[in-house]
Amino acid sequence: MTERPVDLSSLPSYGAARRSLFSARKFALMASVVAGLGAAVYGFSPQQGPADVFTSAAHAQVNTEVRKVERPIGFADIVERVKPSVISVKINIADKRSKDDSANKDEDSPFPPGSPMERFFRRFGGPDGLPPGLRGGPRGGRGPVTGQGSGFFISPDGYAVTNNHVVDGADKVEVTMEDGKAYTAKVIGTDQRTDLALIKVEGRTDFPFAKLSDSKPRIGDWVLAVGNPFGLGGTVTAGIVSASGRDIGNGPYDDFIQIDAPVNKGNSGGPAFDTNGEVMGVNTAIYSPSGGSVGIAFSIPASTVKSVVAQLKDKGTVSRGWIGVQIQPVTSDIADSLGMKKAEGALVAEPQQNSPAAKAGIQSGDVITAVNGEPVKDARELARTIGGLAPGTAVKLNVLQKGQDKVVNLTLGQLPNTVEAKADTDREDRGGASKGTGVPKLGLTVAPANSVAGAGREGVVVTEVDPKSAAAERGFKEGDVILEVAGKSVATAGEVREAIDAARTESKNSVLMRVKSGGSSRFVAVPLAKG
Structure with a gap:
């Protein structure tokens, strides 16, 4: 682990040591003069003068202070404080038909079959997108299956966060704490679009819990991943924040933190802590051609977790704003063809019939450049911004329409649970x-x-x-x-x-x-x- 740079001037004894060294050097200079004279008069060598004793003593004092500080600074204190809030999540599905080995197992993958994301991005639970036990028993049979993941308490009364894909379809959820105590949990609500789930353990009001961070992590910040890899129980790994705002092809609301702390199958739903002991994100996916950790993992930001959990706790579901447009990025070629100076904003491919956008006059070919005065960088940012607002909210959109800037006012609708797109014919x-x-x-x-x-x-x-x-x-x-x-x-x-x-x-x-x-x-x- 890289050692933290040390500012010696901040040490209490550094000033005294420095003054001692300075005084010793002054004395050494004077002693050298005297020693030189002594050598001339009495014949002894100036290299053996008393100055060496004082200089060595001063250097020894400074070196002692440096050695005290340069010892590797670990995370033991932080881990000791936050680890009790992390839980192992075990699920049971009473009856689930397993898939024939000859069938296409990619039906359960969160990515389209054969896509680059399906091949390279794997959920922590297993290579086909589900926890190991959820892939079923003997071919074509039925039977109870189990799976494991991670999670963490967010309040003393037993509310805990994990991933949607960890508890999806579970008949029974059991959580185990660091001290080995096990409890049955109830699923309060799930959100497939962000892969988050809120569960609740009853019977206690003194559970150790973690705080969701209010600050946005910086690239290069330390991060600690705590979870249940391979069902081994509470395991801690450390790394740094590698990037932010990552889109891994999981959906329009992708805004992941990329970390290099090693995480593996079973870490899914576990927290990523900062050095303040606060949760900066929820670990949810890894980049893994082999199925194991290669040092690239993705966490859902705490800001997203807060918003989703608040709605799940309140009503068990998440409602998102909706303007009803099919959008795509503005590439440099598209920007050039539209006469735009920069490739920014979200291009409207098609407004949906009777949607808020269509009723407000937004047309195919329009470019939405800002929402409520805040610039829109790209299509994903527009989706996240609108999705983060409640249905019924009045918004102001800046739109480039046929080369002219205009302002469109509309009221957000509610994002439908499913949006079907059907071809006219084969x-x-x-x-x-x-x-x-x-x-x-x-x-x-x-x-x-x-x-x-x-x-x-x-x-x-x-x-x-x-x-x-x-x-x-x-x-x-x-x-x-x-x-x-x-x-x-x-x-x-x-x-x-x-x-x-x-x-x-x-x-x-x-x-x-x-x-x-x-x-x-x-x-x-x-x-x-x-x-």
Whole structure:
């Protein structure tokens, strides 16, 4: 462990030692003169003079003080104070059908099957996203299963925090304290979007508890992870805060603290303490190609925990504000095509019908740049900001609409529990059309949407993509429907070419298209070839 730099001037005895050394050096200088004279008169060597005795004594005093302070400063006092508040969480599910080994086990993963996040980010409980016991017994059988995680008390009357995925679906939750005492806990509420859960142990009002920190951790701050790795019981590891605001692909509310304190399966739901003994975050995920710790872990910030826990305690669920827009980041290409100086804000791909945003006049292609006067850095920040406000709250949005800045006032709705996006029809049903007309400058062949069965009436359908084209690099594929090009609705290949030529005339480096793929819309900035 790196030793903390020591300011010697703060030591009580340093000043005295320094004065002693200074005095000794003065005496040594005088003694050297006398010794020199003595050597000339009496013949003894000045190297053997009395000054050496005084100089050595002064140095010894300073060195003694330095050695006292330079001993490694450990975390024992902090751990002794906070460890009793940390609990082991064990769950039991009375009856759960296990999955056939030949089936796709990724159904339980928190990430889409085959995605990079599914492959590399693993929940602490196990490689398929659940605690070890929750993967079931013999193939195709039924039976009771168990799993383990961590948690910590946040109040003396028995309220405790853990992860949602630790207690999800549990029929029985049992917590064990550091002294070995076990209690049955009740699940008060869970929040899948932030992976937090609030549980309650009855019968006592003197549980040791931890305080959630009010301050935001800084990169480089010490962090202590306490939990129940591999079911071993209370284990402590130390590291530093490596980064903040991490998005690990778990959802729009990702805002994780990245730490390098070693954490493993079973640490899930346990606290990450700062050097004040306060909880800076709840450990919830690790980056682990192998399933074990590689020194990259993620914690839910204390600020998020406070907000979620307060609602869970009050009503057992979490309500979030909602404006009803499908948003995406503003890339440098998109910013250029919109004439923006900086790639900031959240681009509205599509407002949902009858949503607060649609009723307030927000349109596809608008860029939301601020909420209540606070700048919006990107799409994730907009989602977190709006989600952190209560339904019914009146907000003021700064919006860039068709190149003009405007202010939109609206009242937040409540975020639906599920948002379904359905395609009009499968691509296989989009037959019966000609091959379409080419847009060679982009490497696309398109046909009017109303000429392709199941494609709808608006826009043009992509019928062919040159695999070496700029469009292919941007993710275009057969069946996509181009609704707008450079802010203009298009219905034919000719209108697509006209919009592209207009963008060239305006010296744009890329052209912005609104594309419908499946059941959702997005904007794509496609670079324009020179010449």
